[in-house]
Amino acid sequence: MRRLVLSLALPVVAIAxxxxxxxxxxxxxxxxxxxxxxxxMEYTTTSGKIVGFxxxxxTALAKTWGGTSSPSKTAFxxxxxxxxxxxxxxxxxxxxxxxxxxxxxxxxSYMHTHRVLIVxxxxxxKIHSPNQLxxxxxxxxxxxxxxxxxxxxxxxxxxxxxxxxxDNDAVAQVLLGRADAVLTQDTSFAFQAKQHPxxxxxxxxxxxxxxxxxxxxxxxxxxxxxQIKDGIATLRSNGTLAKLATKYKIPVNTVK
Amino acid sequence: xLASFDSHLFWSALTSGPYWxxxxxxxxxxxxxLGTALVIGFFxxxxxxxxxxxxxxxxxxxxxxFRATPTLLQLYFVWDVLPxxxxxxxxxxxxxxxxxxxxxxxxxxxxxxxxxxxxxMSVDPxxxxxxxxxxMSHRRILQRIVxxxxxxxxxxxxxxxxxxxxxxxxxASIISLHELLTAANQLTAAKFQYTEPLLAALVYYLVxxxxxxxxxxxxxxxxxxxxxGRKGGVAxxxxxxxxxxxx
Numbered sequence: 001m002r003r004l005v006l007s008l009a010l011p012v013v014a015i016a017x018x019x020x021x022x023x024x025x026x027x028x029x030x031x032x033x034x035x036x037x038x039x040x041m042e043y044t045t046t047s048g049k050i051v052g053f054x055x056x057x058x059t060a061l062a063k064t065w066g067g068t069s070s071p072s073k074t075a076f077x078x079x080x081x082x083x084x085x086x087x088x089x090x091x092x093x094x095x096x097x098x099x100x101x102x103x104x105x106x107x108x109s110y111m112h113t114h115r116v117l118i119v120x121x122x123x124x125x126k127i128h129s130p131n132q133l134x135x136x137x138x139x140x141x142x143x144x145x146x147x148x149x150x151x152x153x154x155x156x157x158x159x160x161x162x163x164x165x166x167d168n169d170a171v172a173q174v175l176l177g178r179a180d181a182v183l184t185q186d187t188s189f190a191f192q193a194k195q196h197p198x199x200x201x202x203x204x205x206x207x208x209x210x211x212x213x214x215x216x217x218x219x220x221x222x223x224x225x226x227q228i229k230d231g232i233a234t235l236r237s238n239g240t241l242a243k244l245a246t247k248y249k250i251p252v253n254t255v256k
Numbered sequence: 257x258l259a260s261f262d263s264h265l266f267w268s269a270l271t272s273g274p275y276w277x278x279x280x281x282x283x284x285x286x287x288x289x290l291g292t293a294l295v296i297g298f299f300x301x302x303x304x305x306x307x308x309x310x311x312x313x314x315x316x317x318x319x320x321x322f323r324a325t326p327t328l329l330q331l332y333f334v335w336d337v338l339p340x341x342x343x344x345x346x347x348x349x350x351x352x353x354x355x356x357x358x359x360x361x362x363x364x365x366x367x368x369x370x371x372x373x374x375x376x377m378s379v380d381p382x383x384x385x386x387x388x389x390x391x392m393s394h395r396r397i398l399q400r401i402v403x404x405x406x407x408x409x410x411x412x413x414x415x416x417x418x419x420x421x422x423x424x425x426x427x428a429s430i431i432s433l434h435e436l437l438t439a440a441n442q443l444t445a446a447k448f449q450y451t452e453p454l455l456a457a458l459v460y461y462l463v464x465x466x467x468x469x470x471x472x473x474x475x476x477x478x479x480x481x482x483x484x485g486r487k488g489g490v491a492x493x494x495x496x497x498x499x500x501x502x503x
C-alpha cells in the first residue's frame with residue numbers, strides 16, 4: 001500500500017515540480033507597466049531610471065517566485081488598456097482599486113492611503129474643504145480618479161480645472177503659483193514636501209481611504225494572479241512592505 | 257481587433273461634447289495661430305529681403321531661433337518658464353489657449369516667412385522696375401504687383417502648414433489645453449479602450465483636413481490667372497482668334 005502511494009505520488013510530485021519550474025521560467029521576467037510621475041511610489045531619476053516604492057516592491061514580489069522585475073513606462077490613462085493589450089503582465093503604479101477597473105482586471109491590494117488637497121504653504125486661499133475650491137484654479141493628473149472626481153465637483157460648484165500628463169506636473173503648477181490646489185495622495189504630498197520644504201501644505205485630507213493595488217489580467221487569475229496574491233501576503237507578513245514604507249517616508253500603518 | 261470593436265462607444269465618442277469642443281478648440285487655435293504667424297512671417301520675410309544688413313540679421317536670428325527648437329519645448333517654455341520670470345504669467349488671465357497661441361504663432365511664423373520669401377522672390381524683378389517706371393511708391397508696388405503674384409506661389413505650401421499646425425495643436429494637451437486628443441485620451445482612461453476613442457479622433461482630423469483642402473483648392477482657383485480659371489475648362493475661344501488677329 002505504502003509503495004502504491006509512493007509510486008503514485010512520485011510522478012505527481014515530478015509533474016508538479018516540472019510544471020512549477022516551467023512556469024517559473026515563463027514568469028522569470030515580471031513585466032509591469034507604470035507611469036513614473038507619482039513620487040514616491042514611482043518616479044524617474046535624472047538619468048531616466050524608474051525608482052520608487054513600487055519598483056522595490058515589484059522586485060521583492062518577483063523574487064518570491066524566483067523571477068526578476070522589469071518596469072515599462074506607460075502614460076497613466078493607458079495603463080489598464082496596456083495590460084489587456086498584453087504589453088505587460090501587471091500594472092503597479094500607485095493606482096486605485098475601483099469597481100470599474102475591477103471589471104477590466106483582477107487586483108491585489110497592498111496599501112491604503114488618503115487623498116489630499118495640496119495648497120501653497122500658509123494656505124493663502126483658505127481651502128479647508130473641497131467646496132471652497134469654487135472659482136479657483138485646480139490642477140490634476142489627467143486620466144486619474146482625482147480628475148474624475150474634480151470634473152463632477154466642477155460641474156456642481158464651478159472652478160478652472162487644468163489636467164496635466166503627470167502628478168508632479170500638477171504639483172509644479174502650485175509651486176509656480178498658477179494653480180491654487182492639486183488633488184493627489186498623501187504619499188505624493190509627503191515626497192513633494194520633502195523636495196520643496198516650506199513651499200506647500202495640505203489644505204484638506206479626505207476622510208475615506210483609497211487602496212493601491214497590483215492589477216493583473218483576469219485570464220491570469222489562477223496563475224500569475226495567485227502568485228501576486230501570495231507574494232504580497234508574504235511581503236506583508238515578513239515585514240518587507242513596512243521596511244519599504246519607512247524607506248520612502250510613508251506611514252507604516254498604510255501597508256498593514 | 258475588429259471582432260471586439262465597440263461601435264456604440266465609437267459613435268458616442270464621435271458625437272460627444274468633449275470631442276466636438278476639442279475639435280473646435282483645435283481649429284480655433286490653428287486659425288488664430290496661422291493668422292498671427294502670417295502677419296509676423298510676412299514682416300520677417302520682408303526683413304530677410306531688406307537691403308539693410310541689420311534688418312536681414314534680425315530676420316535670420318528669428319528664423320534660426322524658432323526653427324532650431326522643438327515646438328514642444330517652446331510650449332513648455334511659454335507655459336512653465338515665463339511665470340518664473342514674471343509672476344503675472346501665472347495669473348488666470350493667461351489661459352492655456354493663449355499660451356499655445358503665442359508659442360505656435362511664433363514657431364509657425366519662422367516657417368511661413370521662408371514660404372513668403374520664396375513667393376516674393378518668385379516675382380520677376382522687372383515687374384518692380386515697371387512699377388517704378390509708372391511712378392508707384394515702394395509700398396504700392398508691394399501691394400498691387402508683388403504680393404498678389406507671390407500669394408499664388410505661396411498658397412499650396414501655406415495650405416500644407418495649416419494642416420501641420422492643426423496637428424501640432426495636439427501637443428498643447430501637455431499644458432492642459434482641452435483639445436481633440438485630450439478628449440480621446442480621457443475617454444481611453446475612462447473606458448479602458450484604445451481603438452474606438454482614437455479612431456473617433458482620427459475621423460475628426462480627417463474631416464477637418466478634408467475641409468481645409470477644399471478651402472485651399474478654392475483659394476488657389478481664386479488667385480490663378482483668369483484664362484485658366486474659367487468655368488468649363490475648354491480653352492477660351494477668343495484667345496486664338498485674338499492672337500492670329502494680332503499677328
